Amino acid sequence: MIEPIHRIAALGDATRREIFGILAGGPSSVAGIASRLPVSRPAVSQHLRVLKDMGLVTHQTVGTRHIYRLDPDGIAALRDYLDSLWERALKDFKAAAERSFTHGKENSQ
Amino acid sequence: MTVTPTVMPEAPTAMSVKKTVLVEAPQAHAFAVFTERQGTWWPLATHHIGKAAAQTAIVEPRAGGRWFERGVDGSECEWGRVLVWEPPHRLVLAWELNAEWQHDPSFHTEVEVRFVAVGPRSTRVELEHRNLERYADKAEQLRTALDSEGGWNQLLQLFAAAAATPA
Numbered sequence: 694m695i696e697p698i699h700r701i702a703a704l705g706d707a708t709r710r711e712i713f714g715i716l717a718g719g720p721s722s723v724a725g726i727a728s729r730l731p732v733s734r735p736a737v738s739q740h741l742r743v744l745k746d747m748g749l750v751t752h753q754t755v756g757t758r759h760i761y762r763l764d765p766d767g768i769a770a771l772r773d774y775l776d777s778l779w780e781r782a783l784k785d786f787k788a789a790a791e792r793s794f795t796h797g798k799e800n801s802q
Numbered sequence: 803m804t805v806t807p808t809v810m811p812e813a814p815t816a817m818s819v820k821k822t823v824l825v826e827a828p829q830a831h832a833f834a835v836f837t838e839r840q841g842t843w844w845p846l847a848t849h850h851i852g853k854a855a856a857q858t859a860i861v862e863p864r865a866g867g868r869w870f871e872r873g874v875d876g877s878e879c880e881w882g883r884v885l886v887w888e889p890p891h892r893l894v895l896a897w898e899l900n901a902e903w904q905h906d907p908s909f910h911t912e913v914e915v916r917f918v919a920v921g922p923r924s925t926r927v928e929l930e931h932r933n934l935e936r937y938a939d940k941a942e943q944l945r946t947a948l949d950s951e952g953g954w955n956q957l958l959q960l961f962a963a964a965a966a967t968p969a
Contacts, residue, residue, distance in 0.1 A: 714903060717937065753820035773935050775849035776819045779929060781845055783823045786927075790835040794923075 708732055709740045713763070713771075716750055720762035818932035825927055829919040830926060833890035836915060837861045846871070851903050852879040860893070863887065869895055880905040885912065892916050897931065911936055 706729065722743055723741065727734045741761055745751045752761045817964075825832045835842070841858030850856035854873030862868045867884040882905075886894035896910040911933040918926040 699911045710903070714900075717900075725815045771937055772819060774819050775931055775934065776821075778845075778849060779931060782843070782849075783821050783929060784926065785843040785845060786836060787823050787825050789839070790827045790832050792828055793835060793839070793842070796832050797831075 706740070707718075709744060710774075712737065712740050713744060713749060714761045716761055717771075720760050722760055726761070729737050742766075817934035818930050819934070821929045823927050823929075824920070825925045826923060827925060828909045828923055829917050830890040832925040833893070833917050836917075836927070837863060837889075837893065839884075850879070851881070851899065851905070852877055861893075863889075880907075882910060886914075890917055909936065 711730060712726055715721060715729060723737050727737045727740075730737065732740075741750060741752070743753065745761075749764055750761050751760050751764045754760075757795055810893045810937045827835070838861070840861055844859040846856040846859065850859075850871050850873075852871055854875040854877050857874045859871050860869070862884060865884055865887045867887070868880065869884060870878050870880045871880045872878050880898065882892070882896040882898040885896050886892060893915045895915075897904055897911040897912045897913050898907055900909050902904040911931060913929065913931045916928045918928065920926050
């Protein structure tokens, strides 16, 4: 069982998030992914290994090519990511709303 | 008019994120800060989609209004639009960002925010980001389209036919 927090961490990296997004659009080879990003193939392979270890993507070998695709369960990671985004955003919203309300009261007194 | 969901069991694949936060401020103030002053609290440094650094986030105060970020260079990037505008109680936004964090007006998930007054200076804010299963559906649709006979195979055949036609 991979903890959601680790999946969030895996998607915390901008390049890995882009790779995850590309695979959300359909299966791709390492070369296919590398052609769409300003990143070398070895770097893409490295990121894919992390995503695979986190259960976000799966891969199969077709001839000499490695084809990666989104793990069906991996979509849960996107949910985890949005969960952390809203957690953070609402915390900041609460602080801003309370701060501006308190200031407004002080100013009107 | 807003659409009330009919009573039916939630599809097993339906996915959403639900959050609740208690704000020590009146309902109308909480609604105003969430909408008119979104740029004062949205984590823009880490959560924006434009190439330029984001200066602010804007929700236009009406149903059908735009929801977008404005960069420090004045450029604007759409995030989505306002589906329901019911100040100071309720807001529903269409989040039109696809899994690649690109704006796609043909795709959206919904963010509903309810502002419940629990006291004169206290508001419970309930947020639900729903339809997340659409990300999976979209990925599956694309995959099927690309894998099928009518997908790339057909396009390649059309291309081959066109290329073989003398100009």
